[in-house]
Amino acid sequence: FETGKPGEVLENLDAYHPADAADLLEQLPRSVLSETAELLGEQFPTEILLELRDEYREIVVDNLPDAAISEAVNSLDSDDAALILEDLAEDRQSAILENMEIRDREELERVLAFDEESAGRLMQRDFLAAPEFWTVGQAVDHARANAEDLPDVFFEIYIIDPAFRVVGAVPLHKIMRTPRSVPLGQIAEEIEVEIGPDMDQEEVAYLFQKYDLTSAPVVDESGRLTGMVTIDDVVDVIQEENREDLLALSGVSSAGGFDTVVSSFRSRAPWLLINVFTAFIASGVISMFSATIDSYVALAVLMPVVVALGGNAGSQTLAVSVRGIAERELSGSAARRAIVRELLTAIINGIVFSAAVAVIAFFWFADVRLSLVIAIAMIGTFLWAGLSGILIPLGLQRLGADPAVSSSVFLLTTVDIVGFLSFLGLATLLLL
Amino acid sequence: FETGKPGEVLENLDAYHPADAADLLEQLPRSVLSETAELLGEQFPTEILLELRDEYREIVVDNLPDAAISEAVNSLDSDDAALILEDLAEDRQSAILENMEIRDREELERVLAFDEESAGRLMQRDFLAAPEFWTVGQAVDHARANAEDLPDVFFEIYIIDPAFRVVGAVPLHKIMRTPRSVPLGQIAEEIEVEIGPDMDQEEVAYLFQKYDLTSAPVVDESGRLTGMVTIDDVVDVIQEENREDLLALSGVSSAGGFDTVVSSFRSRAPWLLINVFTAFIASGVISMFSATIDSYVALAVLMPVVVALGGNAGSQTLAVSVRGIAERELSGSAARRAIVRELLTAIINGIVFSAAVAVIAFFWFADVRLSLVIAIAMIGTFLWAGLSGILIPLGLQRLGADPAVSSSVFLLTTVDIVGFLSFLGLATLLLL
Structure with missing residues (x-):
C-alpha cells in the first residue's frame, strides 16, 4: 500500500473479495487509509466502500474527490447510496446531490429525509411488482425484458392492485416451481407484516426474525408500495442493536474498532462521572456508621462482601431481564411470571449464599452475632438486587426508555446503599 | 384454551400466523400448555411447533403422542425435523426413528450425529443443484417438473461438476433476469466461503454476515455438496450467540423466558459461589490493614469508591473488548492498537476521575495526604482495570476459550485486590 502506485494497489485489492479487501484496509493505520483513498480517487472500488465498517468508510469518503462519490452514488441502490451520502458534511452532500439527475436526486433526498434508524433508511426503492392477473410466464418475461431496471438482489415479486397497494408476495422459489400459465394471484402469499417507512429499525428486525422473512415491502400511509427491506440490511x-445493549449494560455509549482515545474517553466518561457521585453517596452511608466501624473493625473487612455479592446477583438479573425484553419475551403475563421467578430466585440465592458467607465469617471472627448480622443484611440485599434487576428495566421500558441504558447505575447504586445501610445499621443495633 | 374442545382450540390457533399462535401459547402457564399439547395430539399444527422457542417446544413435544411427532418429522425439512427430535429422550427418539422409512431415517440419523452447534445441524439436506452446461430454461423446467422434491424455501441453484462438487451458485433473481438459452455456468457466481458440516455455527453466522449471504452450500471433506444453510436459521x-455473550458477561450461564426458579438458580449459582471466595480474598486484603483502618476510619469510608470506579472502568473495557472480539475487529494489528488505546484511555480516565475524587475527598475530610493517597491508588487501579479489561478476553480467546465467560470474575476480583491493596497500603505508608 505504500508504493504510491494506484495501479498496484488496485491490483492487490482486486485479488480479494470486496469484504476481504475491506478487512485488509481496516487493518491499516488511519493515515495510510486516508492516503490510499486519496491515491485511488475515482478508482476506489465502490463494492469495497460498501463493505467498510461505518467509521472506516467515513475516513475514506472524506478523502475521496466529489467526482468519485458522485459516480459511486449513481451506480448504487438507493439505500446504499444514502449510506455513503450520510457520512458527508452537509455542504458536500448538497453539492453532490445537485450534480445528479433530477429523478435520482429527488429519490435520494426522500430517503435521506427519513430518520436515521427508520425503515425508510433501510429500504431500497427498487423492487419488482406485478398485478395479480399476470401469469408466472408474463412476470418472468417482463423481468427478462427489463433486467437492467431490477434491483441488484431480490427474493420476491410483490403483487399490487391498480392503486399500487401491496396485496401479496410471490417468493422467487415459487416462480421456479410453478408452470408459466398460473396467475401470480393464485400462488401469492399473504403479507404478514405492515412496515411503514417511519417504523424503527429495531421493530423491523424483530418482525424479520419472528416471521423468518427474507424481504418485506414498505408501504406509505396510503398503503402504496414505496420500497423493500432485505435481510442483509436487517442482519446488520x-x-x-445487540452491540448497543451489551455496551449500554456496562455503561459504554458506543464503541467501534477504530475508536480513538478521545472517542473512547467520551463514550465512557459520562457513566464514570455519575459513578463518582453514586460512590460518594455510598461513602456517605458508611460514614454515618464511623463510630460503629471504629469499635468493630471487622465490619470494614466484611462490608465489601455484602455489596459485591448483592451487586453481582443484581447484574445477573438485569442481564436476563434486558435480554428478555430485547427478545420480546417479557410482555403481559410473562412479565408477571418473571417478577415472581426473580423474587423467588433472590430468596433462594439469598438464603444459600448468606449462609455460606455467615459460616465463613464465623470461622474467621468466631462471633455468632456478627455472622447473624451479615446473613440478615445479605438476604435483604439479595432481595433488593433481584427485584431491582427486573423492575428497573421493565419500568424503563414502560416509560419508553431503553431498558439497558442507565439501569446498571440505578441498580448498583441502590444495592450499595441498601447493603451498607442494612449491614452497618444492623451491626449498630445488635453488636454495640 | 380451557374449553377442552380440540376443535375450538384449533380454530382459535388457525386464525393466527403460526408465529403469532406460538407467541400466544408461550403466554400460557406451563401446565395449561402441556394440557393443550395433550388435547390436540396429532392435530397440533407442525408450523406452530417450529415457531415455539426451545424451552416451550420441549414441553409440547413431551406431551405429544409418538404418532404426532412421527407425522411432523416426516413432513419437515431435515434441519427442522432434527430440531424436534433433539428435544426427545433417547429412547423415544429411537422409537420414532425406527418407525420411519429407511431413507428418511438414515438421513436424519446423519444430521443428528453432527455436533449440536455445528453447520451439519443447521443445514438442510434438500437443495437444488444442476450441472453448469444446463441452460436457464432447462433448470426452470426441471424445477417445475420436480416441484415436490424441492426444498420448502431456497434462494439459489448450486452448480455441480460430475463428482458432485460445488463449482458455483446461481441466485434465483439471476434466473429471473436471464434468457432461457443462457447456460448456468455463464451466470454462476463464485462460492465465496467453504462451509464444512463440522464448522461451528458461530463461524457460519460470521461468514453469512461478512459476505451478505442468504444461503450457502455445505460440502463434506471430499468437496461433495451435502446440504445448504439458509439465512433464517443463521439469524437465530x-x-x-449474542444472548450468550451478554449473559456470560454478567455471570449467567443461560436464560430463557420460561426458566423456572430452579433453572434460574442453577444458571446463576456457580458465579455467585466463586464470588463468595473472591469477595473473601478482598476481605483478607482489607484485614491486613485493620490497624490502619482502626486509627483512620475515613479509609473505610472511602475505600469502596476506589474499587467501585475501578471495577466499572474495567467492566466498560471488558464489554468493548468482548464485543470487538465477537465482531472480529480485534485481530493482528487491530488488537495491538486496541491495547494501546485502552492503556491511554485508562491513564486519562485515571487522571480525570482520581482528580475529581481527590477534590471531593479534600472538601470532606480536609486532609491533603488522604486526597493524595486516594488519587494515586485510583490511577493505579484504573490502569490495572483497563489493561485487564482488554488483555483477559484477548488471552482467553488465544487459549481457545470464550472471552466472555469468566472474564468478569477475573477482572473484578483483581481490581478489588489491587484497589484495596494500593489504597490501604499507601495510606499505611503515608498517613500513619
Whole structure:
C-alpha cells in the first residue's frame, strides 16, 4: 500500500473479495487509509466502500474527490447510496446531490429525509411488482425484458392492485416451481407484516426474525408500495442493536474498532462521572456508621462482601431481564411470571449464599452475632438486587426508555446503599 | 384454551400466523400448555411447533403422542425435523426413528450425529443443484417438473461438476433476469466461503454476515455438496450467540423466558459461589490493614469508591473488548492498537476521575495526604482495570476459550485486590 502506485494497489485489492479487501484496509493505520483513498480517487472500488465498517468508510469518503462519490452514488441502490451520502458534511452532500439527475436526486433526498434508524433508511426503492392477473410466464418475461431496471438482489415479486397497494408476495422459489400459465394471484402469499417507512429499525428486525422473512415491502400511509427491506440490511441492524445493549449494560455509549482515545474517553466518561457521585453517596452511608466501624473493625473487612455479592446477583438479573425484553419475551403475563421467578430466585440465592458467607465469617471472627448480622443484611440485599434487576428495566421500558441504558447505575447504586445501610445499621443495633 | 374442545382450540390457533399462535401459547402457564399439547395430539399444527422457542417446544413435544411427532418429522425439512427430535429422550427418539422409512431415517440419523452447534445441524439436506452446461430454461423446467422434491424455501441453484462438487451458485433473481438459452455456468457466481458440516455455527453466522449471504452450500471433506444453510436459521444463531455473550458477561450461564426458579438458580449459582471466595480474598486484603483502618476510619469510608470506579472502568473495557472480539475487529494489528488505546484511555480516565475524587475527598475530610493517597491508588487501579479489561478476553480467546465467560470474575476480583491493596497500603505508608 505504500508504493504510491494506484495501479498496484488496485491490483492487490482486486485479488480479494470486496469484504476481504475491506478487512485488509481496516487493518491499516488511519493515515495510510486516508492516503490510499486519496491515491485511488475515482478508482476506489465502490463494492469495497460498501463493505467498510461505518467509521472506516467515513475516513475514506472524506478523502475521496466529489467526482468519485458522485459516480459511486449513481451506480448504487438507493439505500446504499444514502449510506455513503450520510457520512458527508452537509455542504458536500448538497453539492453532490445537485450534480445528479433530477429523478435520482429527488429519490435520494426522500430517503435521506427519513430518520436515521427508520425503515425508510433501510429500504431500497427498487423492487419488482406485478398485478395479480399476470401469469408466472408474463412476470418472468417482463423481468427478462427489463433486467437492467431490477434491483441488484431480490427474493420476491410483490403483487399490487391498480392503486399500487401491496396485496401479496410471490417468493422467487415459487416462480421456479410453478408452470408459466398460473396467475401470480393464485400462488401469492399473504403479507404478514405492515412496515411503514417511519417504523424503527429495531421493530423491523424483530418482525424479520419472528416471521423468518427474507424481504418485506414498505408501504406509505396510503398503503402504496414505496420500497423493500432485505435481510442483509436487517442482519446488520440486529448486530447493531445487540452491540448497543451489551455496551449500554456496562455503561459504554458506543464503541467501534477504530475508536480513538478521545472517542473512547467520551463514550465512557459520562457513566464514570455519575459513578463518582453514586460512590460518594455510598461513602456517605458508611460514614454515618464511623463510630460503629471504629469499635468493630471487622465490619470494614466484611462490608465489601455484602455489596459485591448483592451487586453481582443484581447484574445477573438485569442481564436476563434486558435480554428478555430485547427478545420480546417479557410482555403481559410473562412479565408477571418473571417478577415472581426473580423474587423467588433472590430468596433462594439469598438464603444459600448468606449462609455460606455467615459460616465463613464465623470461622474467621468466631462471633455468632456478627455472622447473624451479615446473613440478615445479605438476604435483604439479595432481595433488593433481584427485584431491582427486573423492575428497573421493565419500568424503563414502560416509560419508553431503553431498558439497558442507565439501569446498571440505578441498580448498583441502590444495592450499595441498601447493603451498607442494612449491614452497618444492623451491626449498630445488635453488636454495640 | 380451557374449553377442552380440540376443535375450538384449533380454530382459535388457525386464525393466527403460526408465529403469532406460538407467541400466544408461550403466554400460557406451563401446565395449561402441556394440557393443550395433550388435547390436540396429532392435530397440533407442525408450523406452530417450529415457531415455539426451545424451552416451550420441549414441553409440547413431551406431551405429544409418538404418532404426532412421527407425522411432523416426516413432513419437515431435515434441519427442522432434527430440531424436534433433539428435544426427545433417547429412547423415544429411537422409537420414532425406527418407525420411519429407511431413507428418511438414515438421513436424519446423519444430521443428528453432527455436533449440536455445528453447520451439519443447521443445514438442510434438500437443495437444488444442476450441472453448469444446463441452460436457464432447462433448470426452470426441471424445477417445475420436480416441484415436490424441492426444498420448502431456497434462494439459489448450486452448480455441480460430475463428482458432485460445488463449482458455483446461481441466485434465483439471476434466473429471473436471464434468457432461457443462457447456460448456468455463464451466470454462476463464485462460492465465496467453504462451509464444512463440522464448522461451528458461530463461524457460519460470521461468514453469512461478512459476505451478505442468504444461503450457502455445505460440502463434506471430499468437496461433495451435502446440504445448504439458509439465512433464517443463521439469524437465530446470531441471536443465540449474542444472548450468550451478554449473559456470560454478567455471570449467567443461560436464560430463557420460561426458566423456572430452579433453572434460574442453577444458571446463576456457580458465579455467585466463586464470588463468595473472591469477595473473601478482598476481605483478607482489607484485614491486613485493620490497624490502619482502626486509627483512620475515613479509609473505610472511602475505600469502596476506589474499587467501585475501578471495577466499572474495567467492566466498560471488558464489554468493548468482548464485543470487538465477537465482531472480529480485534485481530493482528487491530488488537495491538486496541491495547494501546485502552492503556491511554485508562491513564486519562485515571487522571480525570482520581482528580475529581481527590477534590471531593479534600472538601470532606480536609486532609491533603488522604486526597493524595486516594488519587494515586485510583490511577493505579484504573490502569490495572483497563489493561485487564482488554488483555483477559484477548488471552482467553488465544487459549481457545470464550472471552466472555469468566472474564468478569477475573477482572473484578483483581481490581478489588489491587484497589484495596494500593489504597490501604499507601495510606499505611503515608498517613500513619
